[in-house]
Amino acid sequence: MDHSPLRLKKQQERRLGAGHCWVYSNEVDAAATPLKGFEPGQPVDIISHQGKWLGSGYVNPHSLICARLVSRDRAHPLSGSLLVHRLKIALGLRQRLYPRPFYRLVFGESDGLPGLVVDRYGEVAVVQVTTAGMERMKGEIVQALEKVIRPRTVLFRNDTPVRETEGLERYVEMRGEPLGEWLEVEENSLSFRVPASEGQKTGWFFDQAGNRARLAPYVRGRRVLEVCSYVGAWGVTAATHGARVLSLDVSAPALRAVELNAQRNGVGDAVSTLRGDAFDALRELRAAGERYDVLMVDPPAFIKRRKDLKQGTLAYRRLNQLALQLLEREGVLITSSCSHHMSRDALLDVLQQAARHTGRQLQLLEQGHQAADHPVHPAIPETAYLKTFFLRVLPAF
Template identity: 60%
Template sequence: MKPAPLRLKKDQERRLLAGHAWIYSNEVDTAATPLKGLEPGQAVEVFSQRGRWLGHGYVNPHSLLCARLLSRDRAHPLGPSLLVQRIQAALGLRRRIYPQPFYRLVHGEGDGLPGLVVDRYGDLLAVQVTTAGMQRALPAVIAALEQVVRPQRIVLRNDTAVRAQEGLEQGIDWVLGEDPGEIELTEDGLRFGVAPGSGQKTGWFFDQADNRLALKRLAAPRRALDVCCYLGAWGLRAADAGAESVTFVDSSAAALDQVRANAARNGLEQRIQCRQGDAFETLRALREEEARFDLVILDPPAFIKRRKDEAEGTRAYQRLNRLGLALLEPGGMLVTASCSFHMERNVFLHTVQGAAQRTGHTLQLLLAGTQGPDHPVHPAIVETAYLKTFFLRSLPV
C-alpha cells in the first residue's frame, strides 16, 4: 500500500529538520490531510506546509503523539530492507563493545527504530513493540531479527502498559522456540538467573550495567542496603566487592527468592539478608531499628510516567532519598537513580540535595552516570536520555 501524505502546519517542520522524529497531532494540517482518514500504524510520507518532503514514518490518529519518522531517505521506507540495515548497524555496535551476547540490541529511537526494543540473552531475543506502526510491521521485524541475529528463541514481551495508549493488546507470545524458563546471564563475572519470558520488563535491566561496574571502583562498603533490588544486581555487586553484609529490600517475594538463589549461585549467600515490603515503609522501619549502612542504593521504578505526575513524583523521589540518607553513615556512599525521563538531571540532583539538607548530610557528587552504550541516546530527542544515576559521598562529620 502506498504511504499516505501527512502535511504539517506552517513552521512545524523545524523540530524535524533539527533531527527529532516525533509529530504531535496539533502540528498536523488536518484540513489538508485529515487524521481521521488514517488507520493506526499506517505508513505515511511527511511534508511541510510548502510541500517539502521530510521523511517516511507511520501514524496513529488516536494518539497525541500521532506520527514518528523512521527514514529521511525517500527511496528507503519502512520495510524489510530498512529493518535489516538498522538491526545490522545495531548489532555491529554491540559486538564491538560487549564480549558476551547480553545487552539491549535495539533501543527504539536511539537505533532509528521507534517503537521497538529488543534485549538479547545469548540465543534468546526478548522483543517489545510499543507503537501501532511497529506492530503492523512485526512480521517483517521478526524476519529481520532471524536473518541478522539467527536466534533460537524469540519472545514478544508485549505486556507493557504503554501499549494501551496506542490501542494495542497486551500479552506474552513465543514466536520462535519455547520458553526455557530461567536462563543464566553473566555480568562482569557474576552469574544471575533471569526469566525473559516472565520477569520485569524483559527480565533484566541492562541500562545500569556500566553503573554497577563503577560501584567496584567507588565504594568499599562493609554494610550495604539495596532498595527496590529486583534480582539483586546492585547489592550482589557490593557483596562481591567485599561488603560483609547486604540487606535487600523489595515488595516482591518472588524477586527476593531469586536474590537468594543468585547469592548462592555466586557463593555470597552468607552475606545477605532480605526484607519484603514497601520501600518507604521498610526504610522507616529500619530507621526505627537504628540500622546504619555505609552504602545505600536506591534504584526505584519510574515515579513520573507522565508529565502531569511531575510534582507528585518529585516529592516521592525526595522522600525516598531522605529516608535512605537517614540510614547512611557519615562518610558513606549513596547511589541513587531515576529512570523517569520527565525528571531532568539537574532537577533530580537538586531533589537529592534537598533530601540531604533535611537529613544533615553534606554530599559530594563523585559520578553522574547514564544508561550504557547499548541504550544509545538520540542527540535531538532528549526523551531518549532517561536514566540518571548519581554516586554521592556523605562527607564525614
C-alpha cells in the same frame, strides 16, 4: 507499500528538520489530511505545509504522538529490508563494545527504529513493541532478527502499559524453541537468572551495567542496603566485592531471584532479603536503629508523564531522604532516576534538599548514565533518561 501523505501545519517541521522523529497531533494540518482518515499503524509520507517531503514513517490517529518518522530516504521506507539494515548497524555497535551477546540490541529512536526495543540474552531475543506502526511489522521483525542474529527463541514481552496509549492489547508471545522459567544473563563477569515472562519490562536492566561496574571501591567490606532490588543486580554485584548486603523489594518472586543469583555467584551467605514497600521498610529500619555504610537506591520511574512531575519529584525526595537517614557518618548514597522528565540538575537539587533537611552535606563523587547499548540521540532528549549519582554523605558544614 503505498504511503498516504500526512501534512503538517505551517512551521511545524522544525523539530523533524533538527533530527527528531516525532509528530504530535496538534502539529498536523487536519483540514488537509484529517487524522480520522488514517488507520493505526498506517504508513505515511510526512510533508511540510509547503509540500516538501520530510520523510516516511507511520501514523496513529489515536495517540498524542500521532506519527513517527522512520526514514529520510525516499528509496528506503520502513520495510523488512530496512529492518535488516538498521539491525545490522545496531549490532555493529554492540559487537564492538561487548565481548558476549548480552545487551540491548535495539533502543528505539536512537537506533532508527521508533517503537521497537530488543534485548539480547545469548540465543534469546526479547522484543517489546510499543507502537501500532511496529506492531504491523511484527512478522518482518522476527524475520529480520532471524537473518541478523539467528536467535533460538524470540520472546515478545508486549505487556507494557504504554501500549494502551496506542490502542494495543497487552500480551506475551513466544516464537521458536520454548523457554523455561528463566533467562540467563552475564554482566561484568557475573552470571544471573531473570524471570523470562513474569519479570519487569524485558527482564534485565542493561542500562545500569556500566554504573554497577564502578561499585567495588565503594562497597568493599561494607554493610550495604539495596533498595528496590528486583533480582539483585546491584546487591549481588556488591556482595562479590566483599559487601554484606540486605536486598529490599516489595516482590516475593524478585527476592527469590535475589537469593538464587547470590548463590549462583558464590555469595549466598553475604546477601539477605527483606520484603516490603520501600518507603515503609526504610522507616521501620530506621526505627529499629539499623545503619548502613552504603545505600543503593534504584527505584522505578516515579515520573512517567509530564503531569506526574510534581508528585514524582516529591517521591524521589522522600525516598532519598529516608535513605540518607539510614547512612552512617561518611556513608555513600548511590541513587538513580530513570524518569526522562526529571533532569540531572533537578535530581541533584532534590538530593541536596533532602540532605539539608536531614542535616547532611553531600559530596558528588561520580555521575553515571545509561550504558552505551542505550545510545542517546542528540536531537531526541527523551532518549537520555538515566541519571545515577555516587554521593558521599557527611555531617553538614
